[in-house]
Amino acid sequence: DLRKLGDDIAIIYGEFAMIQNKRFRYVPPSEEVVIEGNYENLHQLLIILMDNALKYTKDEGDIELSITSNKDKGIIRVSDNGVGIKEENLNKVFTRFFREDKARNRNNGGTGLGLSIAKWITDCHGGTISAQRRKEGGTIIEVQLPKENRNRNGKPKDME
Numbered sequence: 001d002l003r004k005l006g007d008d009i010a011i012i013y014g015e016f017a018m019i020q021n022k023r024f025r026y027v028p029p030s031e032e033v034v035i036e037g038n039y040e041n042l043h044q045l046l047i048i049l050m051d052n053a054l055k056y057t058k059d060e061g062d063i064e065l066s067i068t069s070n071k072d073k074g075i076i077r078v079s080d081n082g083v084g085i086k087e088e089n090l091n092k093v094f095t096r097f098f099r100e101d102k103a104r105n106r107n108n109g110g111t112g113l114g115l116s117i118a119k120w121i122t123d124c125h126g127g128t129i130s131a132q133r134r135k136e137g138g139t140i141i142e143v144q145l146p147k148e149n150r151n152r153n154g155k156p157k158d159m160e
């Protein structure tokens with residue numbers, strides 16, 4: 001259930017954001033969002049996205065984690081009002097060892113591997129991950145994961 005995952009992450013990052021004087025908002029889904037996947041790996045994926053959101057915002061950092069769903073997909077969105085990613089690099093950031101100049105110049109010791117691991121975890125779940133620029137400045141990373149295709153009795157839904 002992505003709601004349980006979001007709740008767990010929100011507890012951790014609510015604290016981290018407070019320590020760094022940043023604002024953090026969590027928008028949970030209104031009902032459970034069940035996907036077929038590995039909890040530990042998806043937890044790691046969210047840690048990568050949340051760490052980046054904190055790392056690439058300054059003191060007035062505003063970070064939001066939201067989880068929603070549509071008919072087929074669970075949707076995780078992490079947005080921030082930080083330095084942003086250049087338009088031409090929006091796809092490249094998922095490549096191993098890629099770091100933007102702004103990030104390279106910062107003394108935060110990143111390796112450029114985080115988002116490639118996030119993409120790998122997403123791919124393993126049959127999902128998609130993308131980066132967008134916020135109009136107001138900052139970044140949105142969106143992950144879409146296919147919902148579980150089974151009923152409570154274990155039958156695939158398309159066999160109903």
Ligand code: ATP
Pocket residue numbers: 052053056080082083084085093098099100101102103104109110111112113114115116139
């Ligand atoms: P690490 O591997 O330690 O996470 P990293 O943050 O450099 O290091 P990635 O997470 O792969 O590596 O991110 C790749 C690059 O994408 C970053 O160097 C940075 O330029 C850019 N980036 C990622 N997330 C954000 C964000 N939320 N805001 C702005 N730039 C970002």
